[in-house]
Every structure is written in C-alpha cells, then in structure tokens.
Amino acid sequence: xxxxxxxxxxxxxxxxxxxxxxxxxxxxxxxxxxxxxxxxxxxxxxxxxxxxxxxxxxxxxxxxxxxxxxxxxxxxxxxxxxxxxxxxxxxxxxxxxxxxxxxxx
Numbered sequence: 001x002x003x004x005x006x007x008x009x010x011x012x013x014x015x016x017x018x019x020x021x022x023x024x025x026x027x028x029x030x031x032x033x034x035x036x037x038x039x040x041x042x043x044x045x046x047x048x049x050x051x052x053x054x055x056x057x058x059x060x061x062x063x064x065x066x067x068x069x070x071x072x073x074x075x076x077x078x079x080x081x082x083x084x085x086x087x088x089x090x091x092x093x094x095x096x097x098x099x100x101x102x103x104x105x
Contacts (some may be wrong), residue, residue: 013053015062018042027081034090041065041082041094048077050096065094 010017018028028042040053049066066075076098083095 010053010062013060013062015051015053016047016049017045018051029082029084031084031086031092033092034086039084039092041084043078043081043096048079050078050082050094 028040030038030040032038038055042051042053043049044051044064047064047066049064049071052063052065053060054063055061078096078098080097085093085095087093
C-alpha cells in the first residue's frame with residue numbers, strides 16, 4: 001500500500017503562494033482532467049490571479065491562467081477560491097468570483 005507524503009507544490013513548481021491574507025478562505029481545488037492528469041487550481045495570494053499546478057510527466061508545473069487567458073492586470077482580482085468542472089465536451093472549466101468596489105457617498 002502506498003504511503004502519504006507532504007510536499008509544498010507551490011515551492012516545487014516555483015509558483016506563487018495560495019490565498020490572499022491571514023483571515024481569507026481561499027483554498028486550493030484539485031481535480032483530474034479528462035486527460036487523466038492531476039491539477040490543482042487556486043487564487044494567488046499576492047496577485048489575485050487563478051493559478052494552475054499541473055502534474056506533467058511526474059513534475060509539477062505552474063501556469064498563471066490569468067496570463068494565459070489574456071486577462072488585463074487592470075481587471076478585478078479573484079476574490080474567492082476557484083471551482084472547476086469538466087464539461088460534457090471534455091473541457092476543464094474554471095469559475096471564480098471577483099469583488100467590485102463601488103464608491104459610496
């Protein structure tokens with residue numbers, strides 16, 4: 001039987017830390033995609049982008065999905081943990097929420 005082990009995937013993949021503060025509720029979300037590859041999605045602590053850690057050939061690789069999708073740095077940051085699902089056409093879909101700050105008088 002295989003034993004459990006502990007690894008800091010962000011450090012292994014040279015990726016940013018998860019969550020955006022000490023009192024936040026940002027959590028990583030893992031899944032296995034339709035290609036059978038393990039992936040972890042999370043909100044970056046300092047940039048508010050959605051990040052992916054993907055197991056590629058036995059190595060964890062980081063990808064900033066915000067950059068890959070062409071989202072401008074001026075766009076609202078993600079304000080919660082992402083959720084993921086595999087659509088009927090076998091695509092991984094990521095959903096996340098943003099906080100829109102509205103001025104009050």
